[in-house]
Amino acid sequence: MNRSMSRAPARDRAGPANPAACAVRGRLGVVLVLVSLLIGACTAPDPEPVDAPLRLALISPPRNLDPRLATDAASERVNRLLYRRLIEFDERSLPVPSLASWEALTPTHYRFTLGEEGRVFSDGTRLTAADVVATYRSILDPASLSPHRATLSLIASVQSEAPEQIDFHLDAPDPLFPAYLGIGILPAARIEAGHGFARAPIGSGPFRLIDWPEPARLRLERRRDGQPFELIGVRDPNVRVMKLLRGEVDMLQNDLSPELIGYLRRRDEVRVERRDGVNYSYLGFNLEDPSTGRNEVRQAIAAAIDRDAILAYLFQGGARPAAGLFPPTHWAGADFEVPPHDPAGAQAWLARIGHGPENPLRLIYKTSSDPFRLRLAAVIQAQLAAVGIDLEIRSYDWGTFFGDVQAGRFQLYGLTWVGLRTPDIFRYAFHSAATPPDGANRGRYRNDQVDRLIDTARQEPDLEIQAELYRQVQRQILRDLPYIPLWYEDQVFVARREVEGYRLAADGNYDGLERVARTAPIAARTIASRD
Template structure:
């Protein structure tokens, strides 16, 4: 059969276009699967590990840089880049045991470790980590693979402080802007950074991890549904998580967490300084019912600031059970004689009704929790006046002691010397984070004894005794340890969650084609 030239070209063009379109779709699908889009609340603030203090930056920096040590599931220090020997109370030698290469192509040696830590110790850098490392007297390279740290005094927790990512000495000396163009030796290499996204590439398979800031939680979920994001970790309201669980294209994964939620008391307040009122509040809030209703059971009641699995954690911490009858009886035992008029009234049964203010941020979930506390405590005779503020105003008030009650959470705590920072009488802001102005001689003594004890097993027992004392005196009211969770599209597989919220699961997950 004959075919004219015009028909031949038309037929060929259609055939070529079909093949090209199929190839283009295949390339686009393949290209799309070469990147994993991660929704985050805001852009990482600091990609120089010497200066990073916020949780997101620290978690991203773990992917870009290697550090001397890491932590196991009990939060004990374990080797990462290096093993170590403690030669005396004040002398440690670290040995780099594997060949690690910076993304610039330079090998990582002891000189880079020395340069990194010396730069942190230099006041001109302004590193926030200098305080925890100020006990270092000297740090020097013994050879290409060994580094010696000499301390000015013994510190049993010293090894656990060496979690700063190592930077190349050559670039430190050139004052390279690591915060804009990170150069590390971690499993991921920096690609680009803009207001719209941060792109880093996995070295194992050249897949890009694209971090996209989306401030509004609802918008993040909608982008996840549309395929404009692949995964979100935490930072959603309970209602949004429940919504995601019902969406056929999404899945929610859970893991136990270490974030410690608590209610803080102002010990300079004449009412809250009385143990009976703090105990009444503890017995008047039904924590388990709140966990069940607000978090769908995805949290566990807390005892101490450290989870029970921590090497200093308390597994048998005595608690404050929900007991409204006991709470009412405790209120009757309070001393009201020194209070201004109007703070306490009485109902028809001659039971006291106490007015207290409770400050929180304007986050919708935190406001909902506050109204639940308000409802539960009203039944025992405590009327909470809930005041919500933008984060800056709220946090400023808390640091300045302008509150009676407030609620916050400690995130990613690993070292037990957090107790000195939070509960020591010398750590009242701005000298620390003792925001409740808690002053207790027994607590101070235990904190100092633990800090000066060099035997880690004995130190653990002292910190356990301290936590039991903090619980007995209700230095703060423990609420719960919230679970970690990730919401992802169904095609994302292999993502692992960690109790401390790290993002290391991004190193192994894959996005499959459908």
């Protein structure tokens, strides 16, 4: 796997007062010229019929189509199309029935009863309670190495006495238990046979996999009407835009710079939709590192970051400041105070440990090689330089970068939690018992009070009391800063005019593909060739 390493140029402390604006203006012309050149060099393809494959271009393709094992956002979004789950979530992120309804017979005994919808696997066999039992037993098997095992470890047993009923017995009460069961169900016979779901998924979802001819191209079929789809990985955002305007792909979702979004809004042949997002972007720290393990360093970084400038000039209004992992509309969310921009305070924090402009603290920041993420890293680098932190940026292809984060090979990094629904994220990411491989506490954060609050909240039957306990967890996390909260990025969907019916989700899932359609053949177009 190739690894690229670069150090972004340091900013002079007496340089531009607004580095975010400088970063945007310095690259805006380059981006638009590149797009113009790419488009001008090509000629439009021949028209395609209405029933031709609908093509969605992604920044990266899925890596694992086994819902028990997938951890990257692309895989989880595609798995939502291929598999059905016992539960779904409402607008407040509370669980509601999907494959099954449920009742709590006792605080530690839940009985799920299967409904009629979504009960046929893509291989033609019928989904029964035995499949649910086999799926969850396989996750709980230590040999499976499933990342969901830690969250579901409270399950003492799962069994079925009837084809339509599944009984979960828990080690301890947990009123939110049904919310943990959002994992796709696999056929028991295939599990027992050792079938390779990661590359050959078999689920009862609205889509089935037709072919995976190359890593960056998947062919799906919508089961209700046979409409073919292609999901195509195209890493470069300029190339994704070129392909959309040429009609080589029909849809794009997210991972576009604000300049490209603005450019697409001015094109008559495409439509741009936008909505508030709920995915949480943050800076993560290694708390076992001698530098980033110090609270003074994390407080200084939090105070040095000017979110308002970044959101105004780099995101151009396409994101909202975040303080908690959940937005205020979530049942466990609240209007927490966003860490304020305070350069003098940042310098004071650094001075306590002997650092400042004359003796800068040197840190390494890891990020992906996506151009927009590199621009964002450069702006953060400039803001930290102004208070006495020399930030070295190291960028990697996605697989290498995420592998380093999972393995704990970092001082600090930037990432986004996608699709957060339930407060079990606090146990998964912050409980001291959830360090890898038992969870995603990759920074090795440990706080006894947080552990107690999480453990207490998990057993609290009253939802309002439970919500307040989780708010206390979030307040303590804001004091300790194992994560520095950044923002919730907007969701953006771009499609050709002849494509309609897509509903954009706040968490960026691809469920809108269930209803999207091409309403007319792609019209013939002529694009002038570049001399």
